[in-house]
Amino acid sequence: MRRVVVTGIGLVSAFGCDAETIWRALCAGDSATRALDDIDGNRSVRVIGAPVSGFSAREYIDGKSLRLMAPAVAYGVAAAELAARDSGRDFAAVDPTRLGAFVGSRGHSSDRQDLLAAVRLATENGHFRLDRYGAEGLARVHPMWLLKGLANNVLYFISLKYNAQGMNNNVSMGGVAGTMAIGEAFDAIRHGDIDVAFAGGYDSCLDADRLEMFARAGLFASADDPRRASRPFSATRTGFVPGEGAAMLLMESLDVAQRRGARIHGELLGYGNATGRSSSTAARPSAEGFARALEVAMTDAAGVTPDAVLAHGFATRAIDEEETLGLKRAFGAAAETIPAPALTSMIGYTFAASGAIQAAIALLGLRDGRLPPTINLFERDLACDLDYVAGTEARPASLTAVAVNAANLAGAHASLLIGRVT
Amino acid sequence: MQSERRRVAVTGMGAVTPVGSTIDAMWSSLVDGRSGVDYIRRFDASTFPTTFGAEVKDFDDARLPDDPRLRRVLDRKNSFGWVAAADALADSRLLDSPPPRVGVAIGTESRRPEMLERLADGDMYPAGDDHLRYSPFLVVGVLASHYCFTGPQLTVSTACTSGTQALGVAYDAIRRGRADAMLAGGCDSLIDPLMLTGFSLLGALSTRNDSPQTASRPFDLQRDGFVLGEGAGMLVLEDFDHAIARGAPIHGEICGYASSSNAYRITDSPPDGQGAYLAMKRAIEDAGLDPSDIEYINAHGTSTQQNDRSETTAIRRCFGAHALHVPISSTKSMMGHLVNAGGAVELIVCLLTIRHGVITPTINYEVADPECDLDYVPNVSRRQRVDRALSNSFGFGGINASVVVGPGLRE
Numbered sequence: 001m002r003r004v005v006v007t008g009i010g011l012v013s014a015f016g017c018d019a020e021t022i023w024r025a026l027c028a029g030d031s032a033t034r035a036l037d038d039i040d041g042n043r044s045v046r047v048i049g050a051p052v053s054g055f056s057a058r059e060y061i062d063g064k065s066l067r068l069m070a071p072a073v074a075y076g077v078a079a080a081e082l083a084a085r086d087s088g089r090d091f092a093a094v095d096p097t098r099l100g101a102f103v104g105s106r107g108h109s110s111d112r113q114d115l116l117a118a119v120r121l122a123t124e125n126g127h128f129r130l131d132r133y134g135a136e137g138l139a140r141v142h143p144m145w146l147l148k149g150l151a152n153n154v155l156y157f158i159s160l161k162y163n164a165q166g167m168n169n170n171v172s173m174g175g176v177a178g179t180m181a182i183g184e185a186f187d188a189i190r191h192g193d194i195d196v197a198f199a200g201g202y203d204s205c206l207d208a209d210r211l212e213m214f215a216r217a218g219l220f221a222s223a224d225d226p227r228r229a230s231r232p233f234s235a236t237r238t239g240f241v242p243g244e245g246a247a248m249l250l251m252e253s254l255d256v257a258q259r260r261g262a263r264i265h266g267e268l269l270g271y272g273n274a275t276g277r278s279s280s281t282a283a284r285p286s287a288e289g290f291a292r293a294l295e296v297a298m299t300d301a302a303g304v305t306p307d308a309v310l311a312h313g314f315a316t317r318a319i320d321e322e323e324t325l326g327l328k329r330a331f332g333a334a335a336e337t338i339p340a341p342a343l344t345s346m347i348g349y350t351f352a353a354s355g356a357i358q359a360a361i362a363l364l365g366l367r368d369g370r371l372p373p374t375i376n377l378f379e380r381d382l383a384c385d386l387d388y389v390a391g392t393e394a395r396p397a398s399l400t401a402v403a404v405n406a407a408n409l410a411g412a413h414a415s416l417l418i419g420r421v422t
Numbered sequence: 423m424q425s426e427r428r429r430v431a432v433t434g435m436g437a438v439t440p441v442g443s444t445i446d447a448m449w450s451s452l453v454d455g456r457s458g459v460d461y462i463r464r465f466d467a468s469t470f471p472t473t474f475g476a477e478v479k480d481f482d483d484a485r486l487p488d489d490p491r492l493r494r495v496l497d498r499k500n501s502f503g504w505v506a507a508a509d510a511l512a513d514s515r516l517l518d519s520p521p522p523r524v525g526v527a528i529g530t531e532s533r534r535p536e537m538l539e540r541l542a543d544g545d546m547y548p549a550g551d552d553h554l555r556y557s558p559f560l561v562v563g564v565l566a567s568h569y570c571f572t573g574p575q576l577t578v579s580t581a582c583t584s585g586t587q588a589l590g591v592a593y594d595a596i597r598r599g600r601a602d603a604m605l606a607g608g609c610d611s612l613i614d615p616l617m618l619t620g621f622s623l624l625g626a627l628s629t630r631n632d633s634p635q636t637a638s639r640p641f642d643l644q645r646d647g648f649v650l651g652e653g654a655g656m657l658v659l660e661d662f663d664h665a666i667a668r669g670a671p672i673h674g675e676i677c678g679y680a681s682s683s684n685a686y687r688i689t690d691s692p693p694d695g696q697g698a699y700l701a702m703k704r705a706i707e708d709a710g711l712d713p714s715d716i717e718y719i720n721a722h723g724t725s726t727q728q729n730d731r732s733e734t735t736a737i738r739r740c741f742g743a744h745a746l747h748v749p750i751s752s753t754k755s756m757m758g759h760l761v762n763a764g765g766a767v768e769l770i771v772c773l774l775t776i777r778h779g780v781i782t783p784t785i786n787y788e789v790a791d792p793e794c795d796l797d798y799v800p801n802v803s804r805r806q807r808v809d810r811a812l813s814n815s816f817g818f819g820g821i822n823a824s825v826v827v828g829p830g831l832r833e
């Protein structure tokens with residue numbers, strides 16, 4: 001099997017779109033979470049979120065393509081462009097049939113605004129009339145409604161822009177999607193299906209639809225000080241803070257990267273995709289699933305144990321406790337000596353983007369020998385008793401391999417092991 | 423590299439389709455060339471630009487699990503998926519002695535058929551709704567949990583190519599040693615006001631409202647778009663040696679897989695068929711075969727002007743002179759387009775073709791299109807031995823995938 005390295009990093013985040021700026025903010029323990037009154041002033045529930053900042057789509061994407069993109073789609077496509085620029089790669093020099101793309105996607109989405117005029121036209125005294133909708137309403141729907149919400153939109157725009165004709169996938173697995181996309185790209189390159197791939201994830205939890213859905217489910221954090229709302233592993237956590245963003249990596253086989261003299265950010269060492277055995281109808285994250293994904297990734301990496309883990313850190317009591325227990329199962333007594341900070345404390349939970357963002361940050365951590373902190377962790381949950389790098393400062397650490405953890409709300413788990421190339 | 427990899431057997435199959443909700447019922451409809459297309463019955467579509475579709479007609483709700491939470495979260499497409507999965511697992515007898523690592527990979531998407539009504543009454547998420555109902559990853563999660571799988575799970579959402587790509591993910595997971603067996607396939611349900619809107623506005627659907635049964639006519643000159651369908655196809659893929667050791671039924675073998683991208687337009691197929699050509703070529707190479715070894719192609723064959731022309735061009739490029747001799751047919755002529763489920767159901771059709779030595783037809787083929795000049799097995803099935811078959815899926819966003827299958831223990 002071939003070795004697989006990362007030669008480009010692209011990030012679109014609540015701390016902007018410059019990887020070094022984002023990395024410094026995370027290392028400084030900054031918080032990007034804030035009250036979202038400006039998104040919808042009429043909202044009865046005051047939602048705290050972590051919106052993308054400093055993003056100007058036109059810097060990365062042409063106007064014609066942008067018209068077909070929901071905001072989150074633009075994050076994904078922009079992150080790929082940032083990764084491409086960072087890599088310094090000449091894409092004309094790649095065999096297009098051996099250039100792939102693997103995207104962790106939020107899945108099909110639907111812009112309500114595109115449907116509202118048609119729905120209004122077909123609604124009479126509060127009653128929706130399907131016959132009238134079919135006859136008159138339908139033609140009022142935005143003609144590109146379906147394509148704007150196409151689940152594999154980001155994959156499409158990436159393949160178009162870089163002429164990536166090779167193996168691909170669009171993984172719509174919620175919070176594990178970005179992690180799995182990178183893992184699948186890793187497998188495709190090391191087994192020789194392709195030589196180079198874009199891989200990562202994008203998502204937004206901040207559109208009206210998602211906000212309403214999760215607010216109804218009662219999963220959002222609340223706090224007097226919005227900057228202190230995201231509290232993974234803390235006894236005082238109140239839920240998760242919805243975030244958004246994207247991360248894309250340019251991945252290449254080591255020999256291909258070396259041949260072009262590429263700067264190498266790090267190496268993919270292992271990928272684990274696993275399910276925990278929980279009660280028969282639960283389908284939710286479990287300690288066993290967290291442990292198994294890590295164990296599979298370590299076995300896949302020929303037995304490498306990570307020096308640190310970038311935790312999933314969803315920030316609900318049940319999932320934080322399962323993750324902690326999972327780390328203990330995977331590492332045994334060594335778990336106490338393996339720091340596990342949660343980026344979610346600063347940038348909220350970014351669903352399909354989260355694992356890819358963690359992977360990008362892991363690469364920067366490996367480069368600098370530093371781990372970002374878990375902020376807002378003052379009162380320890382007794383069941384969450386590992387070293388989460390609590391505080392507001394980065395910690396210097398000797399890092400040769402870092403794991404990233406992810407889970408989704410239906411009990412899928414994935415981990416990556418990422419190493420420094422020496 | 424090929425020799426290091428494990429072989430992958432198909433040991434279970436289940437399908438819920440517009441032409442039958444069991445493998446046997448589906449197969450006999452296809453062999454007889456029966457159309458599953460008719461006027462839409464699930465809602466009043468009489469004022470829509472297209473008034474017909476290929477609905478699943480004999481679905482039995484009683485086959486869903488009793489668990490109330492599962493009943494709440496399983497919508498129509500996932501209910502099809504659940505039942506097809508149960509049938510595939512039962513067929514395989516895998517759970518009698520499950521190997522340590524079983525996973526699940528499914529092509530599907532979130533669907534919100536009730537969205538228009540919800541927007542009208544202003545309440546998108548009524549109390550009591552479980553948000554997981556709207557998640558594309560719900561069905562893999564609940565299947566893995568219900569059957570106590572511990573292996574990988576993955577949902578693919580690449581529109582019309584999802585089911586085939588999910589099978590590819592599963593195939594790779596087994597041959598690369600990530601899993602010992604995988605439940606894999608696709609499920610979808612598109613016959614609702616919203617999807618009818620989306621596809622109508624793109625001009626993708628047939629509007630042959632006076633004759634629904636003849637609307638899906640792949641490769642015929644008078645084709646005018648595809649017909650929306652619904653259903654699910656699920657397969658159990660398994661490490662070949664494991665399947666042999668436990669005496670499992672072996673329906674066939676997955677021999678090769680590849681995906682590709684057109685890197686062209688979002689809905690249009692490239693005139694040179696490049697992406698489709700690449701997927702077929704690489705899948706055949708992956709199987710260690712030559713194009714001339716392929717004895718049947720289950721085409722994507724949507725019945726749109728563009729797809730069928732572009733696919734024909736791609737087949738000509740990939741197969742050369744053999745293109746004139748290889749029988750090609752489109753299952754969509756009878757059951758419409760199952761989108762996320764299509765590739766999985768069509769791969770099952772390929773396996774049944776090999777088993778029975780019968781090639782199912784492309785129905786409604788009346789007028790030859792000079793640009794589609796291959797052997798599409800028009801209108802009636804053909805008795806012919808087939809050892810190697812290829813299944814194609816191409817989707818919006820320009821994503822293509824092809825799978826090569828071979829016989830089970832016959833060789």
